[in-house]
Amino acid sequence: MTNRWQIPDLGIGMGLRSPHTAHILTNQPSVDWFEALSENYMDTGGRPAYTLDRVAERYPVVLHGVSLSIGGTDPLDRDYLRKLKALARRVNARWVSDHLCWTGVSGRNTHDLLPLPYNEETLRHTAERVRQVSDFLGMPLVVENPSSYVEFASSTMTEWDFITRLAEEADCGLLCDVNNIYVSSFNHSFDPAAYVDAMPVDRIVQVHLAGHTNHGTHIIDTHSDYVIDEVWKLYARLCERTGNVATMIEWDADIPDFETVHAEARKAEKYRGAAAKVAYA
Numbered sequence: 495m496t497n498r499w500q501i502p503d504l505g506i507g508m509g510l511r512s513p514h515t516a517h518i519l520t521n522q523p524s525v526d527w528f529e530a531l532s533e534n535y536m537d538t539g540g541r542p543a544y545t546l547d548r549v550a551e552r553y554p555v556v557l558h559g560v561s562l563s564i565g566g567t568d569p570l571d572r573d574y575l576r577k578l579k580a581l582a583r584r585v586n587a588r589w590v591s592d593h594l595c596w597t598g599v600s601g602r603n604t605h606d607l608l609p610l611p612y613n614e615e616t617l618r619h620t621a622e623r624v625r626q627v628s629d630f631l632g633m634p635l636v637v638e639n640p641s642s643y644v645e646f647a648s649s650t651m652t653e654w655d656f657i658t659r660l661a662e663e664a665d666c667g668l669l670c671d672v673n674n675i676y677v678s679s680f681n682h683s684f685d686p687a688a689y690v691d692a693m694p695v696d697r698i699v700q701v702h703l704a705g706h707t708n709h710g711t712h713i714i715d716t717h718s719d720y721v722i723d724e725v726w727k728l729y730a731r732l733c734e735r736t737g738n739v740a741t742m743i744e745w746d747a748d749i750p751d752f753e754t755v756h757a758e759a760r761k762a763e764k765y766r767g768a769a770a771k772v773a774y775a
């Protein structure tokens with residue numbers, strides 16, 4: 495099956511990370527697409543802008559942000575949104591994603607992806623803001639499930655129920671981070687397979703995979719290692735329902751060389767559904 499907007503499967507991509515950019519520009523490796531971190535390119539010209547523009551000439555690009563604060567209570571930052579929209583147009587971003595979280599209050603950005611209480615009030619508030627952002631961008635915002643380390647006593651529903659209802663009420667896309675599901679399931683003692691099985695797959699346009707650090711009592715989402723087998727199994731379980739969907743590995747700390755990250759990402763090929771990849775013109 496495919497998503498409801500017929501947004502195509504881009505294949506297996508990679509995050510655009512500075513240790514790899516020289517290799518990418520010089521060798522133009524065979525990668526299906528790249529994900530660029532929005533904020534790294536919004537207030538800068540020079541080398542970063544040059545690099546992203548060259549990459550966007552050669553590869554499909556999607557944008558992934560960390561500062562939208564879609565669940566926050568500060569008004570949406572119109573200046574940020576204008577810059578985000580301009581960047582999306584410049585690089586012909588296939589879609590734009592950010593996290594289900596809040597990042598600060600009273601104009602202060604904590605630079606953390608902070609969890610939300612999952613209840614009716616937060617749902618109404620967040621859905622309204624997602625709709626506003628999608629309207630402004632002229633495309634459905636793609637919202638990613640977070641990893642978390644605390645839960646709220648004021649939550650009245652599971653995260654997967656909240657995300658399902660948010661997607662419906664805001665008519666948005668979803669970025670399913672399978673590693674985040676695993677990390678949160680370990681930290682909060684729920685069944686990750688139940689979460690995967692509950693995801694509204696017709697709204698999933700992208701998947702994240704990543705490695706993490708297991709401290710025994712809790713897992714920290716460090717993006718610093720290979721993907722563990724349990725996460726690959728959850729990914730395979732998701733793919734049975736989504737068919738092929740654009741997939742990449744997030745590797746943001748202790749980043750190995752380009753070929754190592756790319757080889758890890760290509761492992762997804764064996765788990766992806768039988769549906770033929772749709773070439774994106």
Ligand SMILES: [Fe+2]
Pocket residue numbers: 638671674702744
């Ligand atoms: Fe992610």
